[in-house]
Amino acid sequence: MAKYNPKKIENKWQEVWYNSDVFKAKNGSKKKKYYLMVEFPYPSGDGLHVGHCRSYTALDIIARKRRMQGYNVLYPMGWDAFGLPTENYAIKKGAHPSVITKKNTDYFKEQMKRLGWSFDWSREINTTDPKYYKWTQWIFVQLFKNGLAYKTKIDINWCPSCKIGLANEEVIDGKCERCGAKAEKREKEQWMIKITNYADRLIKDLDLVDYLEKIKIQQKDWIGESHGALIKFPVEGVEENIEVFTTRIDTVFSGTFLILSPGHNFIDKHKNKIENIDEVLKYREEAKNISDMDRTNQDKDITGVQLKGIIVKNPATNEEMPVWTADFVLEHYGTGAVFADAHDKRDFKMAKKYGIPLRTSIKPDDELLTQKVKNLEECFEEEGTLYNSMQFDGLKSAEARPKIIIWLASKGLAQPKISYKLRDWVFSRQHYWGEPIPMIFCKKCGWQPVDEKYLPVELPNVKKYKPTDTGESPLSLIKKWVDVKCPKCKGLAYRETDTMPNWAGSNWYYLRYTDPKNNKELADEALSKYWMPVDWYNGGMEHTTLHLLYSRFIFKFLWDIKAVPTIIGPEPYKKRTSHGMVLGEGGIKMSKSKGNVINPDMIVKQYGADTLRLYEMFMGPFEQMIPWDTKGVVGCRRFIEKVWKLFLKSQIPNPKSQTNSKFQIQNNELKRLLHKTIKKVGEDIEAMKFNTSVSSMMEFVNAWQKSYDMQDKKPACNGYAVGIAGRDLADFLKILSPFAPHLSEELWADLMKKPASAKGSGEAREMCCQQKWPKYDEKLIEEENITLIVQINGKVRDKINAKAGLSQKEAEKIILKSEKIKILIGESEIKKIIFVPNKLINIVI
RNA sequence: GCCCUGGUGGUGGAAUGGUAUACACGAGUGACUUAAAAUCACUUGAGCGAAAGCUCAUGCGGGUUCGACUCCCGCCCUGGGCACCA
Numbered sequence: 068m069a070k071y072n073p074k075k076i077e078n079k080w081q082e083v084w085y086n087s088d089v090f091k092a093k094n095g096s097k098k099k100k101y102y103l104m105v106e107f108p109y110p111s112g113d114g115l116h117v118g119h120c121r122s123y124t125a126l127d128i129i130a131r132k133r134r135m136q137g138y139n140v141l142y143p144m145g146w147d148a149f150g151l152p153t154e155n156y157a158i159k160k161g162a163h164p165s166v167i168t169k170k171n172t173d174y175f176k177e178q179m180k181r182l183g184w185s186f187d188w189s190r191e192i193n194t195t196d197p198k199y200y201k202w203t204q205w206i207f208v209q210l211f212k213n214g215l216a217y218k219t220k221i222d223i224n225w226c227p228s229c230k231i232g233l234a235n236e237e238v239i240d241g242k243c244e245r246c247g248a249k250a251e252k253r254e255k256e257q258w259m260i261k262i263t264n265y266a267d268r269l270i271k272d273l274d275l276v277d278y279l280e281k282i283k284i285q286q287k288d289w290i291g292e293s294h295g296a297l298i299k300f301p302v303e304g305v306e307e308n309i310e311v312f313t314t315r316i317d318t319v320f321s322g323t324f325l326i327l328s329p330g331h332n333f334i335d336k337h338k339n340k341i342e343n344i345d346e347v348l349k350y351r352e353e354a355k356n357i358s359d360m361d362r363t364n365q366d367k368d369i370t371g372v373q374l375k376g377i378i379v380k381n382p383a384t385n386e387e388m389p390v391w392t393a394d395f396v397l398e399h400y401g402t403g404a405v406f407a408d409a410h411d412k413r414d415f416k417m418a419k420k421y422g423i424p425l426r427t428s429i430k431p432d433d434e435l436l437t438q439k440v441k442n443l444e445e446c447f448e449e450e451g452t453l454y455n456s457m458q459f460d461g462l463k464s465a466e467a468r469p470k471i472i473i474w475l476a477s478k479g480l481a482q483p484k485i486s487y488k489l490r491d492w493v494f495s496r497q498h499y500w501g502e503p504i505p506m507i508f509c510k511k512c513g514w515q516p517v518d519e520k521y522l523p524v525e526l527p528n529v530k531k532y533k534p535t536d537t538g539e540s541p542l543s544l545i546k547k548w549v550d551v552k553c554p555k556c557k558g559l560a561y562r563e564t565d566t567m568p569n570w571a572g573s574n575w576y577y578l579r580y581t582d583p584k585n586n587k588e589l590a591d592e593a594l595s596k597y598w599m600p601v602d603w604y605n606g607g608m609e610h611t612t613l614h615l616l617y618s619r620f621i622f623k624f625l626w627d628i629k630a631v632p633t634i635i636g637p638e639p640y641k642k643r644t645s646h647g648m649v650l651g652e653g654g655i656k657m658s659k660s661k662g663n664v665i666n667p668d669m670i671v672k673q674y675g676a677d678t679l680r681l682y683e684m685f686m687g688p689f690e691q692m693i694p695w696d697t698k699g700v701v702g703c704r705r706f707i708e709k710v711w712k713l714f715l716k717s718q719i720p721n722p723k724s725q726t727n728s729k730f731q732i733q734n735n736e737l738k739r740l741l742h743k744t745i746k747k748v749g750e751d752i753e754a755m756k757f758n759t760s761v762s763s764m765m766e767f768v769n770a771w772q773k774s775y776d777m778q779d780k781k782p783a784c785n786g787y788a789v790g791i792a793g794r795d796l797a798d799f800l801k802i803l804s805p806f807a808p809h810l811s812e813e814l815w816a817d818l819m820k821k822p823a824s825a826k827g828s829g830e831a832r833e834m835c836c837q838q839k840w841p842k843y844d845e846k847l848i849e850e851e852n853i854t855l856i857v858q859i860n861g862k863v864r865d866k867i868n869a870k871a872g873l874s875q876k877e878a879e880k881i882i883l884k885s886e887k888i889k890i891l892i893g894e895s896e897i898k899k900i901i902f903v904p905n906k907l908i909n910i911v912i
Numbered sequence: 913g914c915c916c917u918g919g920u921g922g923u924g925g926a927a928u929g930g931u932a933u934a935c936a937c938g939a940g941u942g943a944c945u946u947a948a949a950a951u952c953a954c955u956u957g958a959g960c961g962a963a964a965g966c967u968c969a970u971g972c973g974g975g976u977u978c979g980a981c982u983c984c985c986g987c988c989c990u991g992g993g994c995a996c997c998a
Contacts, residue, residue, distance in 0.1 A: 281916055281993090288915065288994060295998080313998060326998090369996085395996040405998045413996055488997060608992075685936070687924060691917085692991070696924065702936045708951095759926070762935035769935090776952095856931050861979040863931055901978050907930050911978045 071711040073675025076813040081180055083812075089134075089836060090185040092141035094594060101138040102598050103130050104577060104640075106606035106614070107145040107192075109569075110171035111152055115178045116657070117665045117683070117695060118649045124680045125646060125689060125757060126605050127184045131805035132752055134185075135840040141598055142185055143580040145192035146172045150569050151229060151245060154500035158533055164500045168195055178668060182676045183808050185836070190583045194502075194572030199579065201523035202589050203571050204505040206621065207494075208516040209628055211506070215261045216494070218514060222355075223493055225253040230534035232257060234493045234568065237613075252355065255538060258504060258565065260492040262620050266290050267485070268637070269619060275636065278643040279690070282611050289612040291488025296472045298481045300325055300379040300406065303387070305340070309333060309379055312401030312486050316471050317464040319383045320456040321408040321428035324418070326371065328396040328403040329354040334374070342375040347392060354394040369395060369417045381406075382480040383457075383471070393417060401486050415446040428455040429464060492617070494568060497540040499532030501566030509553035509560035518554050524562070540564040573614050574621035577601050577639055578631065589630060596632045604640040607648070615643065644755060647692040649683075654694040665695050677807035678704040684757035684806060706765055707810055710803070713772060714796070714814050737774050738847065740767055741795050745843040748802045757806075764803060793818065798841040811835045856907040857882050859891055875902040882908060 228248035295314035371393035407414035450464035475481030651663035751760035804811035815835035
């Protein structure tokens with residue numbers, strides 16, 4: 068008997084697959100399409116991670132199943148190859164980043180092929196290819212032309228170690244997401260993208276898509292929509308109002324002072340009116356030096372400075388209010404100013420500290436608490452009932468809000484307003500290895516986009532691309548490249564030397580896969596119409612507020628400007644799911660420094676790709692974090708060997724002739740189990756319950772082994788010792804094949820080579836992965852015999868075998884005759900009998 | 913502080929109102945072997961018992977129900993996200 072040799076059969080079938088077009092997505096097909104996508108990797112020098120394997124295998128299983136279900140499947144792969152690690156590595160090794168990238172992508176691709184993933188390699192894309200980033204740049208030009216890209220001086224998060232500006236999303240706990248260095252603040256001119264213009268649609272359109280609920284929630288929280296009102300506070304002695312955004316206009320009657328953020332431009336505009344301006348500006352400087360980390364520390368003492376000489380009027384009470392500045396009020400949220408009252412803990416604390424008068428206007432239901440609140444002993448932040456609020460007294464907070472808005476609006480002092488936490492997207496990076504931003508600055512004409520016919524603006528080939536301490540992009544040192552003619556006046560002008568962030572290339576890659584080589588547009592209209600939107604997109608939770616949000620936004624923009632066919636709809640991904648991280652053994656994160664990284668190559672070498680695939684799916688629930696366990700891999704390998712041996716041992720005759728064969732011993736129980744397994748595996752794949760689909764196949768194989776062993780002991784007719792028909796075996800291989808494709812292919816070929824192939828049945832000539840997904844027989848799944856659970860007072864006391872469809876009366880008759888039950892019931896009175904058909908009977912005594 | 917997860921054997925986990933612990937790992941015993949590995953068979957939640965069997969166990973405390981890992985209320989803990997957001 069041939070030994071199971073994964074290396075041999077895996078190489079063999081990979082060669083067959085990748086040299087044929089079985090995995091190729093066909094343009095112009097009449098078949099229904101199915102577009103599956105996994106996040107393309109950043110090709111680091113470390114190679115593939117076992118975490119990649121989890122996501123890629125899962126969608127590979129779905130892709131393979133869809134092909135077997137008759138769909139025209141697009142399951143592509145590419146490289147998100149711009150990025151810092153490559154640049155840093157290149158600097159260290161003195162090689163060009165493009166050379167490193169090529170090396171890394173070659174390595175990744177080889178690894179991927181060794182895992183048997185059914186990617187359509189003819190559609191491979193690479194974000195660092197000028198033919199690709201030509202269109203990334205084109206999108207930027209469109210953003211600029213539509214007023215969504217602008218350059219402005221802002222305080223950016225600056226990583227002193229990477230020497231790069233970071234987007235808010237890239238700062239975690241005040242530290243650089245990549246290297247962990249503490250982020251600093253720096254004022255720089257940066258390109259910004261107005262993603263905030265799309266905040267409402269990015270929330271609203273989540274109703275159109277099928278994303279995991281937690282993904283929707285996280286995106287909504289990140290965008291942070293809150294409904295409230297804009298209130299005007301007239302400034303005494305100046306023709307000006309200070310605007311304040313609030314969600315609690317019901318507390319306006321208790322407002323006794325106003326707080327501006329230290330950077331509020333009112334301070335700049337009225338320097339001469341503020342008597343203690345030096346003190347105020349000093350406070351502003353101090354606030355600037357406090358990192359976001361410290362500024363948002365809740366235990367921190369509240370500080371503030373009064374703007375002496377400035378008085379505003381509360382539009383509701385007409386009373387005079389002093390104006391303060393405090394660093395807990397943020398410049399970039401709402402209007403950068405708040406009105407303060409006794410119904411906010413921070414305001415309350417600040418007023419107590421500086422002796423600012425307070426008043427209350429909301430009372431809780433609790434009498435005792437109300438006294439405390441009125442005596443200013445406790446700060447009540449919740450909603451309640453209004454008092455001290457003129458005609459609104461007695462109203463509940465929620466009822467009062469719209470009424471107060473209408474009342475103040477009639478005086479021109481308020482209006483409803485929706486505010487978002489989402490901020491515009493910092494789009495500049497001061498690095499070499501990224502897409503050049505295709506803009507030209509002319510002293511006379513201002514910023515001008517590069518003429519589209521001159522795209523792409525290619526990265527110049529340079530020797531020095533080390534980031535500079537000044538924060539200028541390394542490209543700025545190349546005078547020959549920087550100096551250009553202004554596209555408008557033809558005078559001397561300068562190229563933008565910043566490059567785009569990592570996320571730029573992945574904003575639109577789903578479109579490119581539909582038409583990867585198009586040189587005239589992003590993608591051909593007919594092709595994107597056919598393939599888009601992506602039917603199922605799987606990726607990491609860590610991209611929910613980054614890549615996923617960005618790419619939804621960019622797609623909406625492209626849709627708005629009709630760069631993609633309108634018929635696709637405004638969302639690029641129909642369905643989004645997410646896999647759990649694979650942790651190191653013991654449940655800690657895998658990292659090079661901890662030395663617990665598992666290299667998929669080693670697992671493939673030792674156990675085979677099919678084993679790795681199976682294990683990655685079997686290890687636990689797909690969406691959950693799971694620690695790696697090399698010991699557990701063994702179990703999957705043993706399962707594969709068991710299948711292998713059983714197949715070869717069984718000496719299967721022609722499955723086609725199964726119906727007439729007298730040699731076959733049909734094991735009905737086994738056949739029933741097979742059909743149950745077909746049903747379960749099919750359904751579990753759709754629900755991404757891969758772990759239970761694997762275990763159900765294991766159960767089937769265990770049962771098969773058992774039935775084989777039994778017949779082995781008393782050999783059946785003519786040496787054909789089988790407990791299952793060849794046709795059923797073929798069905799089993801089909802459901803196994805998405806999980807362990809190489810093994811299935813090999814055994815399929817073996818199965819079909821038997822007498823059947825001589826007759827040349829259609830099935831015999833094709834590969835297992837090209838078969839139709841098997842249907843289960845509904846009738847066969849219905850049990851003939853069942854185990855009826857007998858309970859007394861809800862406790863299991865007996866089990867009886869009975870025919871399916873047994874009626875309550877029949878069941879009662881049987882169990883009341885049973886000696887065991889009789890004893891247990893004894894003298895007690897039977898109060899009630901609950902009967903669940905085919906499952907259980909419960910006697911209540 | 914707010915939002916989202918999850919809490920079940922020695923371990924990863926299964927069961928979404930009806931037999932708790934499927935499947936796998938590990939451990940133990942046995943078979944084969946000169947031996948080991950591999951493989952196969954059996955045992956494996958805890959306690960009591962010679963056995964039949966009984967009792968107790970799904971983070972903790974209540975509740976609903978004939979019946980609760982599952983539903984409801986309160987609490988504790990793990991992991992993740994957001995966080996002076998007005």
